[in-house]
Amino acid sequence: EAQVTQNPRYLITVTGKKLTVTCSQNMNHEYMSWYRQDPGLGLRQIYYSMNVEVTDKGDVPEGYKVSRKEKRNFPLILESPSPNQTSLYFCASSWSGGPDEQFFGPGTRLTVL
Amino acid sequence: AQSVTQLGSHVSVSEGALVLLRCNYSSSVPPYLFWYVQYPNQGLQLLLKYLSGSTLVKGINGFEAEFKKSETSFHLTKPSAHMSDAAEYFCAVPDGGFKTIFGAGTRLFVKA
Secondary structure, eight states, X not given: OOOEEEEOSEEEEOTTOOEEEEEEXXXXXXXXXXXXXXXXXXXXXXXXXXXXXXXXXXXXXXXXXXXXXXXXBOOEEESSOOGGGOEEEEEEEESSSTTSOOEEOOOEEEEEO | OOOEEOSOSEEXXXXXXXXXXXXXXXXXXXXXXXXXXXXXXXXEEEEEXXXXXXSEEEOGGGOEXXXXXXXXXXXXXXXXXXXXXXXXXXXXXXXXXXXXXXXXXXXXXXXX
8 A cells, every 4th residue: 555654643752752753655755845734824844855864944944853874764853842833744645746745644642832 | 936826715505405626726728627525533535636628527426627727727516415535625736747736625515
């Protein structure tokens, strides 16, 4: 089954404790992206990747890191989480971005205390 | 840079009534346009998209949207709402090739 998986689905952590949210897709997509969803703000793009070793900032990259060492994986790293990063995070993938449909993972609900 | 405005954070309709969800984008250049739907506790899935050609686009579950360049709009409609349509709907536009801008979303409530 074609899908985007994220882990963990739920995470409660404390300020400053480094964490990684994993994202994996099995569709051989070149494009992957991370979004955060906050009430009243919709989805805002954090980072995206056009291919292996090629990443770029979205609209809200501060406090986040990403890497794309393999085509299928695109982890999101919070090196020193803060309460304002409490949010619902989605990973998505598509063939090449732009006009292509994005396929979304189920989401990761992160709470930073 | 692109921006997307969805008028109305909440829309409530009765079952069987017309659904109209509004989306306006900022660019004067006809862009690619998308509508996604998010059911409770799920990720987003594509409803429909406009790339070029016919300005009336049909999607899944009976939804359609019309691209109007003169109004910079891409409103989503469905003739008859069903309880299963209750969800949050997002309009989206690519920005600069690889970035994507989403609207703030409209939550649709369907009353029995």
